[in-house]
Every structure is written in C-alpha cells, then in structure tokens.
Amino acid sequence: MNKVIEFDEAQSTLYCEAGCILETLQNHTKDLGYMMPLDLGAKGSCQIGGNLATNAGGIKFIKQGSMHSNCVGLKVVLADGTIIDQMDPHVTLPIGYDLKQLFIGAEGTLGFITECAIFCPPYPKNRQVALLASNDYEQIMKCLQISKKELSSQLSAVEFMDWESASIAMDYLSLENPLSDEYKYYILIEMSGNSQEELLQEQMLELLEKLEDHYEDGLMCESETQKDQIWHIREGISMAASGYGLAFKFDISLESKDFEDIILKTQERVNHLGGRVLGHGHIGDGNLHLNTVMKGFKDMDTAKQIKEALQPFVFDYIKEKNGSVSAEHGIGLLKTDYLGHSKSSEMIGYMGMLKKVFDPKGILNPYKVLPDHAFKPGTD
Structure with a gap:
C-alpha cells in the first residue's frame, strides 16, 4: 500500500498507493522536476490516503487548492467489496457523476481509498520568502490583501503566526528570532515561479515597498538557508506545542479577519488557568489552527478546566461566524x-x-x- 505506481510526465500525474508518505512523494516528484500540490507540517508522517480522506489543503492551498482540486483519479473499495476504479492513466471521462469527489473528505466512511492519481505541476525554479510583523492585526490583513492582489499567481503561500506560536517553535527548535524584536503578529509570504531569482527578488522588493506602511518590521530572505529557517519556525509550531505539554487543538475555518478576535477571546478564557494560546495557520484561505497548551502532562484537574473553558465555546463561536468546525483535520469521532x-x-x-x-x-x-x-x- 505504499508504492509509487508510475509518474506520467505527459499528463504531469503521479499514480501511487494510498499508504505513501507525503514527504516521500514530494521527494519523488521533485527528483523528476515536479512538485506535489500539497505540503503540510506533518508531511514526514501523514499518508496521501489520509490527506485525501480529509481533503487536506495545507500551506500551498492559496495557489494549488485542496485535494478536491488536484486528485484526478481514485481507486476505492466499498463495504461490500466492490471496487470503483477511476485510475485509468490515459483516459479522461468528462461525463456523468464524478464519483471520486464523494470519497475525498469523507474520512473513510463511504469507501476505502487504495490508489490515487495526483496532478503535479512543474517544480518552480526559484522562490522568495519574506517575513513581516506588526502589533496591529488590521495591518496584517492589509499585507494579505495587497500581496494577493500584487503577486497573483506567483503567490505560493501566505501564513500567519502570533508571537506565542512563533516563540514556542523557536524555543523548541533552538532558533533565534529572525527579527530584532517581538511583535504580536507575523505574516510569512512566499512567491515562486520559473523567473530568474533576481527578478523574483525585484518583485518582492516592489511588494515590500507597497506594504511599507502596513508592517513594523520585516525581512526578505537572502539565502536558501534563511528561507528554510523561516519555514522551520512556521512548520515547527505543532510539534513544539505537543512537546510543551498537554495540548488542546482546534482546526477551524472562518474569515481571516476574525483570527485575532477568537484568539483574544480564547486567551480571556484560559490564560488565568495557565493555558497558553497559540494562533497560526493558512490566513490566505481562512484556516486557523487554534491551540491551547499547558505546561507539563500531569495536572489533569487543570486540564479538565481548560477543556471545559474551550469546548463548546470555540465551536459555538464558529457557528456564530458561519465557519467550519474542521478545516483539514476532519470531523472524526470527537466532533x-x-x-x-x-x-x-x-x-x-x-x-x-x-x-x-x-x-x-x-x-x-x-x-x-x-x-x-x-x-x-x-x-x-
């Protein structure tokens, strides 16, 4: 269940079994000059079948979309043993119902995904990364809006972190603050494409000039090492939270303008209990990872109080805002x-x-x- 079946370069499509680790597929396609349209912090452990079952979006969603957008074929086994095979690598069938879409995001409740076909775009030759910070969340939103407008199809990722999230990751990874001071909110902007590196740098500099009234500190990465370090901070948050102590994690979807409000309201409910609220996520598509951690793993009485303070508050807030109680981690048993x-x-x-x-x-x-x-x- 973890084999790469083939890569069809004529169709830019990867065919593989559902048990393949995402990072393995990323490395395989990169070696061929292509990229997986999905990237997650958990890429080293998550399987492509699970990514499909939860319709994962990840950090490239703003450019590549979700698994609904990128899956072009599935093989599924139904409860009675019937096999639905939409994996023909050379035939497009634009007629009738697209049954495979029913199984993407169904979390294995309608059928068991065994194989998949994923469209993989060419791997971009160059990328540029900037990290901007502000104590005013409205300015972070301005940075988002202007970046989407100015960079258009070259915008490959735009990520949000608050200071609590960034700092817990830096402590866990033993990384220094890339900026000169601490700020409440951060936005990571990545652009990529096949343009020469110098041209991407010029375009990023032009963007930063247009954003100069909307951030208090920032940097444009000058090396691949620095780009990787910025991404390590963002991708290390979840692991750092789990290592810090008991973690209460919510994967929610709501308008990006409401990120600050729910973070602050959550802090009001748990800070006095020793809870540390971490807000980070895919601000470009409204996916917020709202995590509360407490130091250590033994104080079950406090853990119970924190859980009661968070639930159903978070879900009720989402209902009021017409959001989703799960963005990419699924409903599962608990929701x-x-x-x-x-x-x-x-x-x-x-x-x-x-x-x-x-x-x-x-x-x-x-x-x-x-x-x-x-x-x-x-x-x-």
Whole structure:
C-alpha cells in the first residue's frame, strides 16, 4: 500500500498507493522536476490516503487548492467489496457523476481509498520568502490583501503566526528570532515561479515597498538557508506545542479577519488557568489552527478546566461566524455532535443517505463524521 505506481510526465500525474508518505512523494516528484500540490507540517508522517480522506489543503492551498482540486483519479473499495476504479492513466471521462469527489473528505466512511492519481505541476525554479510583523492585526490583513492582489499567481503561500506560536517553535527548535524584536503578529509570504531569482527578488522588493506602511518590521530572505529557517519556525509550531505539554487543538475555518478576535477571546478564557494560546495557520484561505497548551502532562484537574473553558465555546463561536468546525483535520469521532454547527440539517440528511447507499451496515469507520441521528446501520 505504499508504492509509487508510475509518474506520467505527459499528463504531469503521479499514480501511487494510498499508504505513501507525503514527504516521500514530494521527494519523488521533485527528483523528476515536479512538485506535489500539497505540503503540510506533518508531511514526514501523514499518508496521501489520509490527506485525501480529509481533503487536506495545507500551506500551498492559496495557489494549488485542496485535494478536491488536484486528485484526478481514485481507486476505492466499498463495504461490500466492490471496487470503483477511476485510475485509468490515459483516459479522461468528462461525463456523468464524478464519483471520486464523494470519497475525498469523507474520512473513510463511504469507501476505502487504495490508489490515487495526483496532478503535479512543474517544480518552480526559484522562490522568495519574506517575513513581516506588526502589533496591529488590521495591518496584517492589509499585507494579505495587497500581496494577493500584487503577486497573483506567483503567490505560493501566505501564513500567519502570533508571537506565542512563533516563540514556542523557536524555543523548541533552538532558533533565534529572525527579527530584532517581538511583535504580536507575523505574516510569512512566499512567491515562486520559473523567473530568474533576481527578478523574483525585484518583485518582492516592489511588494515590500507597497506594504511599507502596513508592517513594523520585516525581512526578505537572502539565502536558501534563511528561507528554510523561516519555514522551520512556521512548520515547527505543532510539534513544539505537543512537546510543551498537554495540548488542546482546534482546526477551524472562518474569515481571516476574525483570527485575532477568537484568539483574544480564547486567551480571556484560559490564560488565568495557565493555558497558553497559540494562533497560526493558512490566513490566505481562512484556516486557523487554534491551540491551547499547558505546561507539563500531569495536572489533569487543570486540564479538565481548560477543556471545559474551550469546548463548546470555540465551536459555538464558529457557528456564530458561519465557519467550519474542521478545516483539514476532519470531523472524526470527537466532533460529530458539532457537525450541525457547520452543516444544515438538510445537508446532514443527504450525507446520511449517501452513507446508506455505500455502507448500509456501517462497517466503514463507524461512528465517524455523522451524528447518531443521521445514520443508523441496517435501517431503511
């Protein structure tokens, strides 16, 4: 289940089994001059089948989109053993229902993904990275808006970190602050393409000139080592949080303008309990990783208080803002009761109908995604 089947250069498409580690696929395609459209901090451990099952977006979403956008073929085994094969590497079938899309994001509740075909664009020859900081979140939003407008298709990533997130990662990784001081909020901007490196540098400098009234400190990376260091900070946050102590992690989707508000409101609820709130994520598409950590792993009484302070508060906030209680980590077992915060009763009803069609006995990932009232195994 972890083999690369082939890479079709004529179609820029990778064919592989679902158990392949994402980083392995990234290295494989890079060696051929192509890139996986997905990149995650957990790339060294996550599997492409799981990425598909949760419709992962990751740090390249702003340019490459989610797995719905990049998966061009699937092989799926249904509960009764039926195999749905949409993996023909040389045939495009633009007719009828695109069944593979039903299984992407379904978290294994409709069928078991065994193979996939992923469209892989050419690997960009050059990239440029800038890190900007401000104590005013509105200015971070201005940087986002202007960057999207000015860089357009060359904008390959735009990421958000607050100071708590950046500092916990720097401490964990033993990295120095790349800027001269501490600021409340940071935005990481990456542009990439096949233009000469000097041209990308000029374009980034032009962007920074247009942004100069909207950040208090910043840098444009001068070497690949410096670019990697900035990315290590961003990608090291999740691991640093888990190493710090007990972590309460929320992967949510809402308008980027609301990131600061929910971070501050969460701090009000848990800071007095010793909770440390970390806000970071994909600001370009509204995916916020809202994590609260407490020092150590033994104080279960405090952990209980923090959990009660966070839940259902975070989910209720998301419902009020018409957001999603999960962005790319899935609903799983723990969030089924909150699916209704993001999906209408009609939508949940149709999801239950699909479950009955593909898995009437409920043997595939039972009790996941759907609340109990939406699906009863073996019932009409």
